[in-house]
Amino acid sequence: MLSDCIRMEKTIENNVIRALKVLYGSEADTSNIQVQPTRKEFEGDITLVVFPLLKYSGKSPEDTANDLGNYLLKSTPGISTFYVVKGFLNLQVSNSAWLGEFIKLWTAGETNDLYKKGQTILVEYSSPNTNKPLHLGHIRNNLLGFSLSRILTECGHRVFKTNIVNDRGIHICKSMLAWKLFGQGKTPADTGMKGDHFVGQFYVEFETAYKKEINELIQKGMTAEEAAESSELMAGARDLLRKWEAGDRETVGLWMKMNSWVYEGFNITYEALGVDFDKIYYESETYMLGREIVEAGLQKGIFYRKEDGSVWVNLSADSLDEKLLLRADGTAVYMTQDLGTAVERYNDYKFDHQYYVVGNEQNYHFQVLKLILKKLGYEWAEGIHHFSYGMVNLPEGKMKSREGKVVDADDLIDNMIHTAREMAEELGKLHDYGDEEKEAIYRKIGLAALKYFILKVDPRKNMMFNPRESIDFNGNTGPFIQYTYARIKSVLRLAQDKGYSVIEISTDLVLNEKESDLVKLLRKYESVVKEAAQSLNPSVIANYAYELAREYNQFYHDHTILGEHDPGLRNFRIALSEYTGKIINKSMCLLGIEMPERM
RNA sequence: GGUUCAGUAGCUCAGCUGGAUAGAGCAACGGCCUUCUAAGCCGUAGGUCGCAGGUUCGAAUCCUGCCUGAAUCACCA
Numbered sequence: 001m002l003s004d005c006i007r008m009e010k011t012i013e014n015n016v017i018r019a020l021k022v023l024y025g026s027e028a029d030t031s032n033i034q035v036q037p038t039r040k041e042f043e044g045d046i047t048l049v050v051f052p053l054l055k056y057s058g059k060s061p062e063d064t065a066n067d068l069g070n071y072l073l074k075s076t077p078g079i080s081t082f083y084v085v086k087g088f089l090n091l092q093v094s095n096s097a098w099l100g101e102f103i104k105l106w107t108a109g110e111t112n113d114l115y116k117k118g119q120t121i122l123v124e125y126s127s128p129n130t131n132k133p134l135h136l137g138h139i140r141n142n143l144l145g146f147s148l149s150r151i152l153t154e155c156g157h158r159v160f161k162t163n164i165v166n167d168r169g170i171h172i173c174k175s176m177l178a179w180k181l182f183g184q185g186k187t188p189a190d191t192g193m194k195g196d197h198f199v200g201q202f203y204v205e206f207e208t209a210y211k212k213e214i215n216e217l218i219q220k221g222m223t224a225e226e227a228a229e230s231s232e233l234m235a236g237a238r239d240l241l242r243k244w245e246a247g248d249r250e251t252v253g254l255w256m257k258m259n260s261w262v263y264e265g266f267n268i269t270y271e272a273l274g275v276d277f278d279k280i281y282y283e284s285e286t287y288m289l290g291r292e293i294v295e296a297g298l299q300k301g302i303f304y305r306k307e308d309g310s311v312w313v314n315l316s317a318d319s320l321d322e323k324l325l326l327r328a329d330g331t332a333v334y335m336t337q338d339l340g341t342a343v344e345r346y347n348d349y350k351f352d353h354q355y356y357v358v359g360n361e362q363n364y365h366f367q368v369l370k371l372i373l374k375k376l377g378y379e380w381a382e383g384i385h386h387f388s389y390g391m392v393n394l395p396e397g398k399m400k401s402r403e404g405k406v407v408d409a410d411d412l413i414d415n416m417i418h419t420a421r422e423m424a425e426e427l428g429k430l431h432d433y434g435d436e437e438k439e440a441i442y443r444k445i446g447l448a449a450l451k452y453f454i455l456k457v458d459p460r461k462n463m464m465f466n467p468r469e470s471i472d473f474n475g476n477t478g479p480f481i482q483y484t485y486a487r488i489k490s491v492l493r494l495a496q497d498k499g500y501s502v503i504e505i506s507t508d509l510v511l512n513e514k515e516s517d518l519v520k521l522l523r524k525y526e527s528v529v530k531e532a533a534q535s536l537n538p539s540v541i542a543n544y545a546y547e548l549a550r551e552y553n554q555f556y557h558d559h560t561i562l563g564e565h566d567p568g569l570r571n572f573r574i575a576l577s578e579y580t581g582k583i584i585n586k587s588m589c590l591l592g593i594e595m596p597e598r599m
Numbered sequence: 600g601g602u603u604c605a606g607u608a609g610c611u612c613a614g615c616u617g618g619a620u621a622g623a624g625c626a627a628c629g630g631c632c633u634u635c636u637a638a639g640c641c642g643u644a645g646g647u648c649g650c651a652g653g654u655u656c657g658a659a660u661c662c663u664g665c666c667u668g669a670a671u672c673a674c675c676a
């Protein structure tokens with residue numbers, strides 16, 4: 001399918017090389033052949049840039065373009081005429097050729113051979129802490145991870161989505177202590193709160209009480225360090241951590257109880273976002289892994305031990321620093337654990353690639369992780385990649401969860417759905433639907449607005465979110481694309497009512513400009529998906545879907561579909577609409593965005 | 600200070616491995632619904648692509664320097 005679609009450009013490239021040989025006796029380098037779509041303001045469809053070819057022709061740009069144009073006109077089927085503008089050769093593709101391109105797409109069906117050989121790929125994303133609810137930063141992570149998984153799947157790979165939950169450590173102990181001190185035995189069910197919010201509240205309570213305690217100690221004349229050391233609250237939290245590690249029954253019981261509340265809450269958020277996982281790893285189960293690996297590296301002399309007993313690796317040869325791998329007391333650090341889980345995952349899946357969807361604040365960590373794995377001799381380390389994405393900032397600056405300056409995920413989702421509901425009710429197009437059906441549509445629209453807003457920006461860049469200016473539903477937005485889809489569906493329903501069914505498409509039609517523009521865009525789909533996969537960038541697909549929707553709306557506005565009297569042309573337009581709807585749906589599906597049949 | 604990333608319209612963002620007169624949306628202003636969904640379409644206005652050099656037929660894009668911002672350089676995760 002792909003090869004069919006790019007055949008025309010490929011043929012042109014080959015024929016240019018042949019032309020240069022025939023006309024000028026030169027062996028041209030393919031890298032000098034630049035074939036691209038002609039800009040809207042010029043006549044033609046496909047442009048050959050002739051500047052790089054002047055060294056072969058030894059002629060002026062115009063003469064060279066004319067020579068090549070004449071050659072291509074004779075040698076390349078589908079080219080009807082050409083225009084020379086300065087150093088650009090603009091080739092016009094004939095009407096019937098565009099129609100032919102569309103018929104190829106139309107009849108190709110669901111074949112998918114973007115990549116011939118699928119690989120096994122792990123995508124790790126989400127990876128929350130269990131001491132607080134998810135916020136907008138997590139939403140970006142989840143959406144990117146989920147979308148990347150779908151894109152890679154679309155490319156024919158076997159993709160496994162994983163999540164490593166940070167369910168242990170001092171932060172959970174803080175919530176636990178606060179609950180013991182202030183919780184009065186209450187549960188989320190008692191308060192009607194979502195479990196993750198319930199637990200998060202105690203985390204915040206701990207931080208507030210702790211800050212107060214420190215301030216009081218400082219008032220009494222202590223330095224900040226002294227105060228931190230003599231804090232009873234912090235000592236209590238540390239004590240819980242020790243008890244937890246020692247397997248103290250009561251502590252572990254409380255830990256399990258509170259975590260289970262959090263998971264209930266997380267699951268609701270994950271479901272609302274429409275993301276899921278094939279396998280969830282828990283840090284409480286994996287944090288010990290990695291020690292043996294460090295020991296082995298020590299034996300091989302890749303790592304070294306300092307006098308105090310701590311283990312380090314020296315990466316200065318790779319222009320990085322020394323890095324700690326094991327504390328003097330033998331306990332694991334973040335890196336130890338990540339080394340362990342990487343090896344464990346390789347053993348579990350024998351992956352060709354593993355993508356870690358983690359914020360760019362950890363660029364250094366993943367650089368080191370990969371390097372150490374390579375030093376240890378794991379060849380598969382070449383296949384691990386950090387899918388690094390930028391932060392979501394507020395107008396005030398960074399989100400700070402400790403200070404409560406965050407945009408809560410659940411609140412945001414609810415707000416989006418609420419806005420969708422208000423707008424839809426105002427427009428009143430869904431009167432004949434039942435409440436449940438309506439709600440399902442509001443949900444789709446609200447989530448589309450949110451997801452598209454986040455996924456349309458380049459993942460590598462930091463992005464801004466202003467809570468006071470709510471996310472748009474008009475213009476370059478998810479709902480706009482959904483609207484276009486719903487419009488198409490509406491046309492198709494009416495076509496069916498009228499008994500118009502398209503069995504085959506006439507090869508004898510004259511396309512208007514909007515129609516051929518649409519065909520041009522439609523045949524780009526697979527190369528867009530491929531580019532998104534290669535550059536790890538769902539925004540490429542988001543922008544494509546928008547462009548396609550905009551193009552379709554122009555076509556829809558300018559030309560009647562069902563009102564067309566010529567049955568051949570009418571059928572073509574119905575088919576064009578249907579296929580556009582299909583591509584819009586597929587593109588948005590790769591972003592994890594659902595399309596409504598009506599809105 | 601070292602490393603990495605970013606700086607494009609008032610705001611939020613596109614701009615592919617260098618290509619023609621730098622594009623969208625929002626906000627502003629003006630048009631288009633007795634006709635397939637107006638969450639739409641069309642138009643007007645809005646730019647020293649951070650600054651300065653360099654590479655070449657050609658630079659928002661590549662190189663160097665500088666300015667600004669972010670992240671990171673933890674026995675935190």
